[in-house]
Amino acid sequence: MNYRQKRIAINNIVMTLSTISALIGLSFLFWILGVLIFNGIEALNIGIFINEGAPPGYENSGLKQALIGQLLIVMYATAAGVPLGVLAGTYLSEYSQGSKLAEIIRDISDIMMSAPSIVIGAFVYAIVVIPMGHFSGYAGAIALAIIMIPIILRTTDDMLQLVPSTLREAAFALGAPKYKVIIQVVYRGARAGVLTGILLGIARVAGETAPLLFTSFNDNFLNTDMNEAMASLTVTMYNYATSPYEDWQRLGWAAAFILSMFILSLNIIGRLFLLQKRGK
Amino acid sequence: MGIVIDKLFAFSTKIIALSILLIVAWIFTVLFQHSLDSINAFGFDFLVETKWAPNLEKFGALPAITGSVISTFLAMLLAVPIAIGVAIFLSEIAHHRLKAPVGVSIELLAAIPSVVYGMWGLFYFVPIVRDIFGGLGIGMLTAGIVLAIMILPFMAAVTRDAMNTTPDILKESAYALGATKWDVVKNIIIPYAKAGIIGSLILALGRAIGETMAVTFVMGNVHKISTDLSAPATSIPVTLANEFTEADTDLYFSSLFELSLILLVISFTIISIAKFYFLRRKRRL
Numbered sequence: 178m179n180y181r182q183k184r185i186a187i188n189n190i191v192m193t194l195s196t197i198s199a200l201i202g203l204s205f206l207f208w209i210l211g212v213l214i215f216n217g218i219e220a221l222n223i224g225i226f227i228n229e230g231a232p233p234g235y236e237n238s239g240l241k242q243a244l245i246g247q248l249l250i251v252m253y254a255t256a257a258g259v260p261l262g263v264l265a266g267t268y269l270s271e272y273s274q275g276s277k278l279a280e281i282i283r284d285i286s287d288i289m290m291s292a293p294s295i296v297i298g299a300f301v302y303a304i305v306v307i308p309m310g311h312f313s314g315y316a317g318a319i320a321l322a323i324i325m326i327p328i329i330l331r332t333t334d335d336m337l338q339l340v341p342s343t344l345r346e347a348a349f350a351l352g353a354p355k356y357k358v359i360i361q362v363v364y365r366g367a368r369a370g371v372l373t374g375i376l377l378g379i380a381r382v383a384g385e386t387a388p389l390l391f392t393s394f395n396d397n398f399l400n401t402d403m404n405e406a407m408a409s410l411t412v413t414m415y416n417y418a419t420s421p422y423e424d425w426q427r428l429g430w431a432a433a434f435i436l437s438m439f440i441l442s443l444n445i446i447g448r449l450f451l452l453q454k455r456g457k
Numbered sequence: 458m459g460i461v462i463d464k465l466f467a468f469s470t471k472i473i474a475l476s477i478l479l480i481v482a483w484i485f486t487v488l489f490q491h492s493l494d495s496i497n498a499f500g501f502d503f504l505v506e507t508k509w510a511p512n513l514e515k516f517g518a519l520p521a522i523t524g525s526v527i528s529t530f531l532a533m534l535l536a537v538p539i540a541i542g543v544a545i546f547l548s549e550i551a552h553h554r555l556k557a558p559v560g561v562s563i564e565l566l567a568a569i570p571s572v573v574y575g576m577w578g579l580f581y582f583v584p585i586v587r588d589i590f591g592g593l594g595i596g597m598l599t600a601g602i603v604l605a606i607m608i609l610p611f612m613a614a615v616t617r618d619a620m621n622t623t624p625d626i627l628k629e630s631a632y633a634l635g636a637t638k639w640d641v642v643k644n645i646i647i648p649y650a651k652a653g654i655i656g657s658l659i660l661a662l663g664r665a666i667g668e669t670m671a672v673t674f675v676m677g678n679v680h681k682i683s684t685d686l687s688a689p690a691t692s693i694p695v696t697l698a699n700e701f702t703e704a705d706t707d708l709y710f711s712s713l714f715e716l717s718l719i720l721l722v723i724s725f726t727i728i729s730i731a732k733f734y735f736l737r738r739k740r741r742l
Contacts (some may be wrong), residue, residue: 188640194542195541198538198539198543199546205606206566206610209569211572212581213599270466272470279474285477287732288729289477291667292721292725292728295717356462380570384571384572386669387669387694391701415572425662435573441569444568
């Protein structure tokens with residue numbers, strides 16, 4: 178075998194190996210996806226949406242409490258996290274002028290995006306649950322908001338910087354004050370990108386379980402009072418899946434399916450926004 | 458009037474941006490304060506004591522720390538070669554019509570909540586491990602594998618992004634000289650994107666070590682250091698997830714807070730290394 182043949186042989190071996198590893202990786206992932214879809218669709222029925230949780234063995238048990246609880250917690254978290262994240266991102270992109278401080282804020286946010294979410298749960302437990310004396314939906318929402326802010330901050334920052342500075346200059350030349358330039362010109366120019374960031378931020382926190390375990394805790398019955406312990410799809414999924422009862426486990430799969438589909442749709446919609454913008 | 462609003466807007470964005478730093482500092486302070494009881498009671502021994510006995514008020518973090526380290530190490534051992542393989546596949550091998558759909562589906566899989574991976578592990582993977590290795594099927598080995606699968610999409614996606622930073626012109630020049638794909642990967646992409654690739658892998662490591670839900674289902678939460686990888690074990694996040702709502706004494710709580718602090722410090726350090734050492738963002742002009 179001459180040198181050239183040897184190189185080609187090595188190339189073929191390595192390329193086959195990495196194709197195989199891609200196949201292994203993908204097959205595991207599609208196995209999980211398949212299991213999720215198969216079990217989820219099997220467990221889905223209309224009762225899940227209209228009934229509350231029931232002891233194992235009861236016919237009419239559902240996930241209404243978890244669906245509504247999840248929605249409330251994520252909505253409150255979004256209501257707090259989105260404005261804070263967008264405004265902080267606005268500061269970084271529009272006002273900081275490349276200062277050292279802005280760089281530090283960017284770096285810390287990047288680190289927080291990958292920090293363990295269960296630690297945020299412990300933190301919120303210490304500052305909200307202990308003083309209040311009980312678990313609450315608010316505590317869960319605060320934990321999720323803390324996780325969401327760095328994500329939205331960083332995407333807003335990046336997206337606003339993509340807006341061409343000539344647009345800003347044109348608006349300034351017309352005599353507009355800076356806040357008007359930002360709100361009416363920069364935000365408008367970056368709308369699709371910022372919106373995508375927000376959707377991805379919501380998708381990310383909606384799937385979080387660990388920070389809710391000891392903040393919003395769980396409840397087997399419908400509760401819309403954010404001041405009380407509240408069910409969420411993720412914590413319910415965890416409790417039901419680890420229970421020995423088959424009907425609870427089925428509900429767990431239904432919850433997993435509904436939540437995953439919700440999160441995947443948010444991700445896909447976010448991507449479409451960006452594609453559409455690029456297409457223009 | 459306009460000037461007032463202008464100043465107010467500028468000021469409030471600045472305050473909010475600064476509050477991010479404040480929150481992070483606050484997290485460290487609060488966790489430290491709540492750990493004080495445990496730090497005073499056990500001191501440095503907390504880190505090397507192997508006994509975790511709530512009924513005796515005796516807490517040692519070594520089993521949880523070792524568990525975190527070993528399960529993450531196993532996960533990295535399995536995930537890194539596959540992730541690199543997937544990244545090479547996506548950047549050099551796959552047909553361009555295949556690149557986008559496979560790439561996007563990997564990114565979407567990274568978005569699936571980790572609790573789903575944990576649930577899959579419990580119902581579908583634990584029985585397999587039980588059949589092969591005997592015992593309960595839950596433990597370090599299972600946790601490592603499930604963690605590897607969970608972290609794989611993220612790791613593959615960021616590694617591919619790092620590889621894709623290599624300018625096409627460099628690759629094309631090499632191909633023009635008659636290089637094979639492997640020559641290009643080995644002599645062009647890896648040298649060019651080395652820092653980015655290593656940084657991505659370490660970033661994934663930082664995420665894996667703090668991951669809770671993928672491992673909680675399959676770890677078993679047993680505070681024991683065992684040489685048998687298929688025996689039930691625990692890790693810091695698993696202990697926190699299982700015991701936080703059960704803690705009944707101040708010292709118990711405090712020990713759990715100290716565990717959270719240790720976990721935060723470990724993952725903060727790992728992620729910082731990835732970010733500052735390998736992934737230093739090029740300053741924008």
